[in-house]
Amino acid sequence: MFGLANPDRFMRFTRPLTPVLWAVAGLLLVVGTWLSFTAPEDYQQGDTVRIMFVHVPAASLGLMAYGALGVASFFSLVFRHVLADAAARAAALPGAVFTALALVTGSLWGQPMWGTWWVWDARLTSVLVLFLFYVGYMALRSAIDDEARGARAAAVLGLVGLINLPIVKFSVDWWNTLHQPASLLRMGGTSLDSSYLAPLLVMMAAYGALFGAVWLTAIRAEVRRRRVMTLRARRAMEA
Template sequence: MALINLANPTRFLAIVTRVLPWLVTTTVLLLTTGLYLAALAPDDYQQGATVKIMFIHVPNAWLSMFVWGVMSVASLGTLVWRHPLADVAAKAAAPLGASFTFLALVTGSLWGRPMWGTYWEWDARLTSVLILFLMYLGLIALWRAVEDPSRAARAAAILTLVGAINIPIIKFSVNWWNTIHQGASVVRAGGPSMDDAFLIPLLVMAAGFSLLFLTLHLAAMRNEILRRRVRSLQMMQASRQSPANDTDAFLRKQIASQTGAR
């Protein structure tokens, strides 16, 4: 099915209704399997059992950047292609991205305390991820502050595209600056540097969290479409019952009665 076919909100809602139960089931199975494999993974010879925080931290860190990428594509859809669901997709993704980023910061701090001796360090990677979290909160606040949906959509799209510059900074910060954060261990030129006992549970958890995002995102988009429909109906009803319309109707009746009298 072409993407343009999804431009119809009614068709999109019908597809989501059919797909969501399958996505929920697959997500639960993947996350359950991933947690089971993570529990069976051996302790690291240096980090001990603390290394298992990785199975939660790394997928959330990946998704914190991936979701902003999704929002950036949606922002192009809003500004360039005028896709009717682009702003819905971006707005629905922002709270999810903020949640994943928050979890990445929290689990990273818990992991860093026994490894670095501190919960927080103004490291290049940590600071850039914190900035990403604040940008997510700023976008959410922007959508709630601007009442006109079209104006809010354009402003949020511009801010999202400007903020996308932070994504490569997060990705390559460990290469560009002297940082205490470790470099890439999975996606790297020479291939993964970790043992399969850790790599396989990590990849399963990453797939599970990715499907979790997709499931929650589609559900949030559905809710946002329905919310906007309810808002449109309320505005139509309010306009019909407004005093201005009652006055216009009264004047029309008066003119009609005077014309008939003549």
């Protein structure tokens, strides 16, 4: 893993891996979508239960992406590692998209189940805060003209945002919330029927592969961008 911290090694290693992840993500999305639409209706929720196959993976990847952003921010801030900073920057946009998708699908699912589009529930509010951390991270980087200073300031914000991750995860256990508790990963095993468990797991794997593909593609693009900027600066100095 630490050998891949070298940008040249990273670029060589991820060159064949990135298209494989894109292909796996596409295949899993097709299979997962087919399983989601062929799953039976829920006896209480009817067809609205199918929102789960989008909402749950999106919410999970929103958390995982921010975890990746936070860890990369730590290595960037402490060790001033360029590739770690590129990894943190690359995780922000897809993580924000996954979190926004979780918020939207959660509202669509909550309206028929709860009778309202939004409540200031602990889980919903903490996920909204997670989305705002993503937006704040990206806005802070773009607001500071000095790229190095902007990267350090954003890394600090990224580390602060890690505090919110356990709040999102355990909010339904710590407070009396309207949001249902975990049904997939919980003590005693899952409470989901096998007809719902299979498509959910496939969709979670698809979202994971999709994030990996987007993340690696974005990191590679960021490495190339920095190399071009360095080359231009070198030529300007020589001129």
